[in-house]
Amino acid sequence: MGADKPSADDKSGQQPSKKGGKEPLIQQFELKDVFPHFCDRKTKLLPLSDVPYVLRAMGLTIYGDEEKTIKEQVEKVDGIGKPVTLQTMQSWLEENSTSYVKSYEDAYNALGTLCHEGIIGDKSNTIKVPFLRHLVTEVGDKMNPETFDKILKGGDMPTNAAITGDACSLDEFLTFLQK
Numbered sequence: 001m002g003a004d005k006p007s008a009d010d011k012s013g014q015q016p017s018k019k020g021g022k023e024p025l026i027q028q029f030e031l032k033d034v035f036p037h038f039c040d041r042k043t044k045l046l047p048l049s050d051v052p053y054v055l056r057a058m059g060l061t062i063y064g065d066e067e068k069t070i071k072e073q074v075e076k077v078d079g080i081g082k083p084v085t086l087q088t089m090q091s092w093l094e095e096n097s098t099s100y101v102k103s104y105e106d107a108y109n110a111l112g113t114l115c116h117e118g119i120i121g122d123k124s125n126t127i128k129v130p131f132l133r134h135l136v137t138e139v140g141d142k143m144n145p146e147t148f149d150k151i152l153k154g155g156d157m158p159t160n161a162a163i164t165g166d167a168c169s170l171d172e173f174l175t176f177l178q179k
Contacts, residue, residue, distance in 0.1 A: 022103045022104075022105055023103060023104055024059060024101050024102065024103055024104075025061075025102050025103060025104045025106070025107045025174070025177065025178060026059040026060075026061070026102070026178070027059050028058060028059040028060075028101065029057065029058045029059055030058070031054070031058060031086070031089055031090055031093055032086075034054055034057045034058050035054060035086050035089060037057070038050045038053060038054050038057070039086070040083070043083065044085075044086065045083030045084065045085060046083055046084040046085075046086075046089065047083055047084075048071055048074070048075055048081060048082070048083065048084055049071075051067075051070060051071055051074055051084060051089070052067045052070060052071070054089065055070070055100065059101075060097060060100035060101060061100050061101070061102040062100055066100075070092075070096075073092060073096075074088060074089065074092050077091070077092075104174060104178075107174055107177070108170060108171075108174060111127070111170055111173070111174070112125055112170060114135075115127060115170065119131065119135060120132045120135055121167075121170075125169060125170040125171075126167050126168070126169060126170070127167065127168050127169070127170060127173050128166060128167050129152065129163065129165070129166050129167060129168070130166060133145065133148055133149075136148055162176075163176055
């Protein structure tokens with residue numbers, strides 16, 4: 001049986017994740033390595049509004065609707081609207097970070113569901129680029145179409161790191177996102 005076909009034991013009909021498994025999809029960085037790039041150089045404090053950026057720079061997956069909750073949790077320690085200390089961020093991470101680390105398998109399953117439902121592709125786990133473009137430019141945390149196109153073309157990455165054409169496999173897309 002080929003690697004692209006579901007096993008006989010798989011009752012879901014979905015193809016299993018081919019690689020990456022439970023490893024984080026995005027490379028993870030330590031807070032101590034990221035925090036200094038965002039905090040005030042004199043006070044060593046982080047503006048509350050920058051908390052989500054620091055978490056994303058660490059490789060955590062933070063959605064727009066989660067930002068407010070995270071900021072509320074963090075500001076309870078250092079004071080409402082006050083800048084945040086490295087220690088406060090570290091404490092928050094120790095309690096909460098695992099909820100925001102997404103694995104290759106998590107991404108594969110989420111995107112696979114969107115494909116199977118016809119939102120961004122089809123049941124063969126093929127992502128249709130025009131469908132994906134519509135989703136990311138019109139729904140939720142919107143991105144402008146020019147930025148989306150630049151990202152798919154590889155931005156500043158080598159030319160072989162691009163999504164070309166109107167369709168790509170789920171694995172091809174996830175591999176692209178990891179670059």
